[in-house]
Amino acid sequence: MKIAVIQGPNLNMLGIREQHIYGPMTLEQLHTQLQASAKENNVELEFFQSNLEGELVDKIQECLGTVNGILINPAAYSHTSIAIKDALGAVNLPVVEVHISNIYKREEFRQKSITASASTGVITGFGPFGYHLGLLSLSQIISEVQANQEANKKANEKLEKEQKS
Numbered sequence: 001m002k003i004a005v006i007q008g009p010n011l012n013m014l015g016i017r018e019q020h021i022y023g024p025m026t027l028e029q030l031h032t033q034l035q036a037s038a039k040e041n042n043v044e045l046e047f048f049q050s051n052l053e054g055e056l057v058d059k060i061q062e063c064l065g066t067v068n069g070i071l072i073n074p075a076a077y078s079h080t081s082i083a084i085k086d087a088l089g090a091v092n093l094p095v096v097e098v099h100i101s102n103i104y105k106r107e108e109f110r111q112k113s114i115t116a117s118a119s120t121g122v123i124t125g126f127g128p129f130g131y132h133l134g135l136l137s138l139s140q141i142i143s144e145v146q147a148n149q150e151a152n153k154k155a156n157e158k159l160e161k162e163q164k165s
């Protein structure tokens, strides 16, 4: 199973500024930790961070046919980007949106996520641990999707055999 971890604008600044909001962990440290727990669960991760909306859209489009799910923190674009919401909808993959801070406890403009409606679920306010929760839930969802696809395939094969005989 392969998952893309996509990080939006300014997340490359984690641990460097605004530690009172986002904590002391750098993005590199977070990715190293995430990689370790993914490895334990036989999940392959691919990491991507960009400050540019179009690059994030391109990356999401690339996920079609290359990964089984997307773990994304669209950061400030969560509150503004119809382009990212549409890209997430277009690839039609399981998506978990993560926010380090609790966006509902913050300024009014952060309390609405446009991208969230294209996600399977949202995790917000658990700090960097939210990425681990996101990974766990996403791998569970992907396993369920794969099991359903397998069951459908078998049922169709059975039906075809029955129709032929």
Ligand code: CA2
Pocket (backbone or CB within 6 Å): 009, 010, 011, 013, 014, 015, 016, 017, 018, 022, 073, 074, 075, 076, 077, 078, 098, 099, 100, 101, 102, 103, 110
């Ligand atoms: O809580 C989150 O994860 C956010 O997605 C983080 C975004 C913010 O715009 C969202 O409203 C909530 C900000 C990303 C990190 O921004 C930094 C800015 C300066 C220093 C460190 C991080």
